[in-house]
Amino acid sequence: MIWRRLRERGVLGINARNASYTLRWNDRSRYPMVDDKLITKQLCEGSGIPVPKLLAVANHHFQLRGFADRLDAHESFVLKPVRGAMGNGIVVIVGRDGADFVRSDGRLFSRDEFRYHAAGIISGLYSLAGHADRAMVEERLEVHSDFARIATRGVPDVRVIVYRGVPVMAMTRLPTKASGGRANLHQGAVGAGIDLVTGRTTHAILRNVPVTANPDTGLSVQDVPIPEWDRVLEIAVRATDHTQLGYVGADVVVDETRGPVILELNARPGLAVQLANQIGLRLRLDAVDANAPQPGTTVEDRVALGLAIAGEEDGVAA
Amino acid sequence: MARSVAITGLLFVLFGAAIFGWKTAVYGLPLAPSDTRGLWQVELRISVRGQGRQGSVTALLPAVAPGQRVLDERSSSDRLRFSIRARDENRTGVWTGWLEDVHEIVYEFRVQTDPVEVTLPSVAGIEPPAALRNQWATPTPEFPSSTQEVRDLLEALRLPPPEDGINRVRTLFAFVTHEVATVETAGDDATLTLTQREGSETGKARLLVTLLRGSGIPARLVRGLELRARAEPVETVWTEAWVAGTWIPMSSVDGFFASRPAGLLSLGSADLEGVESTGARAVGYRYRSLRERLRPEEVALAMAPDHPALATLSLYNLPVGTQSALRSLLVLPLGALLVALLRNVVGIPTYGTFMPLLIAFALRGFPLSQGLALVTLVLTLGVTTRLALERLRLLMVPRLSILLCVVILVVTALAIVGDQLGNRDLFAGIVFPIVILTMLVERFSIAIAEEGLREALLLAGWSLGVAVACYPVLRSPLAEHLMFTFPELVVALVGVLVWIGGYTGYRVSDLLRFRSLANEPAGVIPR
Numbered sequence: 001m002i003w004r005r006l007r008e009r010g011v012l013g014i015n016a017r018n019a020s021y022t023l024r025w026n027d028r029s030r031y032p033m034v035d036d037k038l039i040t041k042q043l044c045e046g047s048g049i050p051v052p053k054l055l056a057v058a059n060h061h062f063q064l065r066g067f068a069d070r071l072d073a074h075e076s077f078v079l080k081p082v083r084g085a086m087g088n089g090i091v092v093i094v095g096r097d098g099a100d101f102v103r104s105d106g107r108l109f110s111r112d113e114f115r116y117h118a119a120g121i122i123s124g125l126y127s128l129a130g131h132a133d134r135a136m137v138e139e140r141l142e143v144h145s146d147f148a149r150i151a152t153r154g155v156p157d158v159r160v161i162v163y164r165g166v167p168v169m170a171m172t173r174l175p176t177k178a179s180g181g182r183a184n185l186h187q188g189a190v191g192a193g194i195d196l197v198t199g200r201t202t203h204a205i206l207r208n209v210p211v212t213a214n215p216d217t218g219l220s221v222q223d224v225p226i227p228e229w230d231r232v233l234e235i236a237v238r239a240t241d242h243t244q245l246g247y248v249g250a251d252v253v254v255d256e257t258r259g260p261v262i263l264e265l266n267a268r269p270g271l272a273v274q275l276a277n278q279i280g281l282r283l284r285l286d287a288v289d290a291n292a293p294q295p296g297t298t299v300e301d302r303v304a305l306g307l308a309i310a311g312e313e314d315g316v317a318a
Numbered sequence: 319m320a321r322s323v324a325i326t327g328l329l330f331v332l333f334g335a336a337i338f339g340w341k342t343a344v345y346g347l348p349l350a351p352s353d354t355r356g357l358w359q360v361e362l363r364i365s366v367r368g369q370g371r372q373g374s375v376t377a378l379l380p381a382v383a384p385g386q387r388v389l390d391e392r393s394s395s396d397r398l399r400f401s402i403r404a405r406d407e408n409r410t411g412v413w414t415g416w417l418e419d420v421h422e423i424v425y426e427f428r429v430q431t432d433p434v435e436v437t438l439p440s441v442a443g444i445e446p447p448a449a450l451r452n453q454w455a456t457p458t459p460e461f462p463s464s465t466q467e468v469r470d471l472l473e474a475l476r477l478p479p480p481e482d483g484i485n486r487v488r489t490l491f492a493f494v495t496h497e498v499a500t501v502e503t504a505g506d507d508a509t510l511t512l513t514q515r516e517g518s519e520t521g522k523a524r525l526l527v528t529l530l531r532g533s534g535i536p537a538r539l540v541r542g543l544e545l546r547a548r549a550e551p552v553e554t555v556w557t558e559a560w561v562a563g564t565w566i567p568m569s570s571v572d573g574f575f576a577s578r579p580a581g582l583l584s585l586g587s588a589d590l591e592g593v594e595s596t597g598a599r600a601v602g603y604r605y606r607s608l609r610e611r612l613r614p615e616e617v618a619l620a621m622a623p624d625h626p627a628l629a630t631l632s633l634y635n636l637p638v639g640t641q642s643a644l645r646s647l648l649v650l651p652l653g654a655l656l657v658a659l660l661r662n663v664v665g666i667p668t669y670g671t672f673m674p675l676l677i678a679f680a681l682r683g684f685p686l687s688q689g690l691a692l693v694t695l696v697l698t699l700g701v702t703t704r705l706a707l708e709r710l711r712l713l714m715v716p717r718l719s720i721l722l723c724v725v726i727l728v729v730t731a732l733a734i735v736g737d738q739l740g741n742r743d744l745f746a747g748i749v750f751p752i753v754i755l756t757m758l759v760e761r762f763s764i765a766i767a768e769e770g771l772r773e774a775l776l777l778a779g780w781s782l783g784v785a786v787a788c789y790p791v792l793r794s795p796l797a798e799h800l801m802f803t804f805p806e807l808v809v810a811l812v813g814v815l816v817w818i819g820g821y822t823g824y825r826v827s828d829l830l831r832f833r834s835l836a837n838e839p840a841g842v843i844p845r
Contacts, residue, residue: 009836208831274832278835
């Protein structure tokens with residue numbers, strides 16, 4: 001029976017994730033810490049965790065007059081909703097063509113369109129519950145050259161699941177042509193599991209089905225090292241520490257010049273990470289519960305605990 | 319599932335189920351919707367031609383008998399005085415006065431008849447009381463139970479002993495059923511029917527009474543009406559035998575024993591013809607019957623448990639308009655339960671939590687295909703408008719308001735088209751979900767832009783699928799009856815929802831999504 005096999009392999013289902021992890025460990029009142037990207041940004045900046053630089057914010061419709069003009073100093077940038085969900089409503093501008101902007105997929109984006117899109121964001125079109133929102137503009141991160149080998153489009157990121165301050169599983173999400181350059185698995189981005197110990201990719205999936213190569217390039221996405229892996233884990237754990245949430249997905253982008261940068265945090269991280277790693281989350285979460293770190297345990301110790309748990313399990317699996 | 323969740327859910331379920339069980343087991347509230355048409359409007363029209371002198375007309379009225387309930391009766395007596403005489407179970411209507419020319423008497427009543435099943439007495443040999451025996455077990459000219467022919471036959475039949483009353487009755491019933499032919503034109507006389515081995519319905523019924531009395535069992539002839547849906551009622555007779563405290567109805571012609579069919583109305587066992595007159599030159603009469611629905615207050619009376627508190631809480635006492643609104647509302651928790659199951663146990667994604675349920679609710683008045691066509695039409699036109707508006711770059715709230723107007727215009731157009739086509743229902747039910755449809759249009763449009771047409775259609779398909787699943791539940795008369803008669807079931811449903819809420823096992827969708835993980839671990843990449 002599939003049911004029993006999945007249980008044995010420690011696969012976490014949606015109901016169990018909601019009841020035993022997000023509902024149990026993530027206090028509702030702390031959600032704004034991660035749902036509101038400006039708060040996340042302030043929180044991280046305050047403790048020296050690198051985040052993308054904030055270029056502009058529009059809280060109200062009237063502030064949109066001349067909003068685009070204020071960005072003339074920047075060649076490229078990213079327009080996104082402050083409380084967006086699943087990467088919806090994000091527009092990446094990579095350059096100019098006369099007065100118009102150029103989007104990451106090469107399409108032109110007029111100033112009118114820019115303003116209309118920002119107005120949609122403020123009206124709450126892309127926000128979590130449809131509430132009024134704010135539009136923010138950030139610097140565009142430069143994809144680390146080591147990633148360029150396996151991802152040719154968009155900005156690949158690393159999703160680290162941090163449970164009770166311990167990193168338990170990670171994957172990298174590689175945008176594809178099909179995903180429209182977005183690092184969104186259900187839109188067709190490739191997800192590649194990462195061995196926590198070695199920092200190298202293992203298995204990969206495309207739309208829940210195992211693959212070995214990037215469909216755009218045909219190049220293998222397996223056994224690829226993630227640049228500055230130790231630092232990725234470190235800032236993921238440190239960022240989640242400030243949220244006081246117990247079950248978080250930290251999205252880290254490795255920038256060519258700045259190194260690992262926290263892009264955003266997620267209080268309801270998806271379960272596809274299990275498919276990308278071909279490993280169930282449950283056993284690792286249980287192992288963390290069994291060795292629950294005391295308050296005040298250093299980030300280094302907790303990362304070491306996560307690696308030990310992951311390493312031990314991999315040993316068993318092999 | 320956590321213990322606390324299991325217990326909390328159980329408490330709710332037990333609470334709801336206990337009241338439900340109490341109302342059904344103790345007060346016998348019906349589990350299935352009662353046929354409110356199990357009701358007849360019966361009219362007896364009597365024409366009397368008088369001869370200029372004092373006189374009277376008597377007619378048998380519906381008796382007090384199990385399985386029949388007279389709801390109201392009235393008479394227009396045309397210059398005569400009307401009174402009702404009641405004796406034992408029998409009721410007789412009497413019209414008296416100066417009979418001259420033609421009097422048209424109309425007596426109308428409404429009656430509810432249910433089929434009757436008599437439990438046969440298990441205790442044998444309870445002696446009939448003397449009074450009962452004197453009245454119903456003695457020979458009369460109509461039932462000559464002491465004649466030689468009767469005695470010879472009873473001898474020959476070798477009846478079971480007197481203590482085994484019920485089997486004596488069975489033997490005699492079998493004899494009259496199988497050994498005596500039913501001939502419509504044959505006589506009504508008991509002795510003749512016996513000697514000739516053939517008789518009319520009345521003849522056979524009289525013979526059975528005679529034989530029963532001859533063997534010491536109290537028995538009587540019952541007159542009644544066989545009510546029929548599309549024809550006039552037929553006067554009929556049957557036999558009742560008294561065994562150990564119970565009158566057992568039976569008819570060797572209509573073929574029932576210890577039961578009485580639903581359409582049979584008892585007019586009692588009085589020693590009278592259906593309609594008789596004195597002092598009149600001529601009298602004629604006819605019955606007419608019509609099926610009828612119960613009036614709300616009668617339903618309320620029928621559905622009120624015989625307990626003051628429960629009767630007060632019965633929703634059937636509410637004004638009719640409130641009742642029909644509540645009937646629709648109280649089915650919704652069942653739909654919500656289904657949605658919870660489909661979403662949290664099966665794992666079907668939908669637009670909005672309850673949007674499918676509300677769509678199903680809106681469509682419940684339509685045939686399914688028509689309803690889905692309506693939604694699809696409104697959605698298509700709405701999304702087209704939305705795409706057209708995109709060029710104008712309007713802000714969200716005014717844009718949504720425009721969509722609302724478009725949806726309303728489409729619905730208005732449907733009303734006109736429906737009227738032209740002679741289908742006035744086409745629009746009646748769609749009024750309610752306009753706001754929902756508007757939001758559906760907006761979310762669908764955004765999903766097209768964000769996720770692509772394929773994903774958007776997939777999600778819309780799932781949503782409609784859940785709506786289709788809810789649709790029969792919301793339309794089920796049984797569900798409506800149960801939830802309205804037993805609103806405590808909502809509490810029980812809350813309990814089940816608590817259980818579903820505490821279900822942390824895999825969803826069916828998890829099993830599908832992670833099925834590759836159920837296989838042997840894929841080759842581990844070497845370090």
